[in-house]
Amino acid sequence: MDMAFTLEESEIKNQVRKFVKKDLLPIYREVDEKGDLFGDVKKKFQSMNLLKIYFPEEYGGVGGTFVGLIIALKELGYGSIIPTTLLTGNSLVAWSLYNYGSDFLKTTYIPDLLSLKIPAGIAFTESDTGSDPKQLKTVAKKRAGGWLLNGSKKFITNSGTGGYLMLFALTDEGVTAFWINSKHKGYKVGKRESFIHCGALDNGELYLDDYFVPEDHVIGQVNKGFEILVRAEAIGKTGFCAGYVGLAERALDLAVKYANTRTHRGKPIGRKFQMIQVKLARMTTRVAAMNSYLYQVAAMVDQGKNFVPDAARLKLLVAEDVKEITADAMEIHGAYGLSDEYEIGTLFKxxxxxxxxxxxxxxxxxxxxxxxxxxxxxxxx
Ligand SMILES: Cc1cc2nc3c(=O)[nH]c(=O)nc-3n(C[C@H](O)[C@H](O)[C@H](O)COP(=O)(O)OP(=O)(O)OC[C@H]3O[C@@H](n4cnc5c(N)ncnc54)[C@H](O)[C@@H]3O)c2cc1C
Structure with a gap:
């Protein structure tokens, strides 16, 4: 069951669901392995302009709701977590520029972020921490007309794609957010990571060696970047969770299909074994709860409420439930759950x-x- 969506939101859901079924699901395996969409499917995906849903017309959007964007991200997650990941990076950066950036940053970059012309992401994590701003070592020193940045970052999605990053560095009295172009002098791409769960997603190290940021590329106020980080991450968490709720729905659907077709002494295991029914009941309940909370948090963004604590609760709920749901779905599949032939193992990872x-x-x-x-x-x- 869905919330009471508007007509526009229901149309988004139908359009993306059609794309997932017809275009994405047939190639989900390659998309997960490559960490990107490709060929005609990529072109079609880009032409759907999903990021434009939420942002105002003056910056190239269509002025819809955040709920609308979340619907799209969730539907995509049913097919593969990769497109949700890519859109989430651009959306949280566009959101930050829109809410904290100067008019120059907004007009220059948001339209290209929304049309996916430039890939973007957030660069906070370093080799010693991904959680604590006080442990950051990348520093920004004031120079005439701007800032000189030195340091390194790790595990940064889109750090090697030649795009833009909202990068956090230490300044005199706190953390400041800077807008970085990875093609500029002083930026070096480091080792690429390879993950067990999404193959060749562009992610890895970056080095800043006397990278100069002009004054007009500072996002928000100097030393006040922590608030931007917290709120941008809350937007990112909500978008990201949307994809994972979609993934959980797919795991549930696959488990139900298997329970209805795999037989034991002539009877489907779903009908025969109460232990399977217990799992399916638990999974269904969790999927329903995640869906409700997901749209509740998205609606809080549209209503201008403080969504930061709720985004954390949503992230915790989704992390725990997805872990259980994919594990239960695998268990229902027995040995086939571990076989590469079956999709459930991909979802578990x-x-x-x-x-x-x-x-x-x-x-x-x-x-x-x-x-x-x-x-x-x-x-x-
Ligand atoms: C696929 C992938 C993509 C990523 N993309 C990006 C990206 O684009 N940009 C980016 O900046 N980062 C990115 N990251 C990094 C990710 O956000 C961090 O790995 C994550 O925040 C955890 O940080 P950490 O690994 O340094 O763990 P740590 O901070 O070292 O934490 C280790 C453990 O200690 C616990 N812990 C730490 N501090 C506390 C505390 N105060 N109280 C209680 N427990 C605590 C944590 O819960 C964790 O279990 C990515 C990571 C992956 C795997």
Whole structure:
């Protein structure tokens, strides 16, 4: 069951669902391996202009809702987590420029981010930390007309694609967000990572060696980048979780199909064994709960509410549930669950990503606990 979507939102859902069924599912394996869409499917995907859904017309968008964008990301996740990952990177950066950037940054870059002309991402993590801004070592020093950056980052998605990054570096009294062009002097691409869950996704190290950022490429206020990081990550977490809710739905559907077709002494295992029914009931309930909360958090963004603690709760819920759902779905498949012939193993591996990317689960617990302790009670605003 879905929330009461508007006509436009329902159209987005139908359009993306059609694309997933017809174009993405037949090639999901190669997409996961390559870490990117390719050929005509990529062209079709780009022409759907999904990132334009949420952003205002003056920056090349169509002025729709964040819920609309989340619908698209969730539907895509049913086919492969890769397109959701790519769109999430560009969307959280566009959101940050829109909310914190100067008019120059907004008009110059948001339209190209929305049309996917430039790939983009966020660069926070370093070799010693992906969680603690106080441990960052990349520094920015003030120079005439701008800032000189030195340091390195690790595990950065889109750091080798020749695109743009919203990069966080230490300044005198805090962290500042900078807009970085990876083609500029002083930027060097380092080792590429290879992950168990999404193959050749462009991700890895980057080095900054006297990289100069002009003053007009600082995002928001100097030393106030932590707020941008927290809010941009909350947008990213919501988009990312949308893809993983889609992935969980697919795992559930595959488990149901298997339980209905695999027989034991002539009877489908789903009908015969209560243990299978228990799993299916649990999985279905979890998928339903994740769906409801996903759209609730997305609606909070549209309503201008403080969505940061809820995005952390959503991320924790989705990380835990996807882990259980994909594991249960694999167990229902028996030995076939481990076979490369079956899709469920791919989903199990992809599902691991949501536990770490955009902040480990314990970090979400810290955010959630601090929020409720500060408020003193559960707030259902
Ligand atoms: C596929 C992939 C893509 C990624 N893309 C990006 C990207 O584009 N940009 C980017 O900046 N990063 C990216 N990352 C990095 C990712 O965000 C970090 O790996 C993640 O935030 C965890 O950081 P860490 O690995 O340094 O763990 P650490 O911070 O070292 O944490 C290790 C463990 O200690 C726990 N821990 C740490 N601090 C606390 C605390 N205060 N309280 C309780 N427990 C704590 C954590 O929960 C975790 O279990 C990516 C990672 C992957 C795998």
């Amino acid at each position: 992809a599902g691991i990503g949501v536990q770490v990317i955009m902040g480990a689960s314990d970090i979400q617990r810290v955010i959630i606990a601090n929020d409720i302790l500060a408020k003193g009670k559960y707030d259902t605003e």
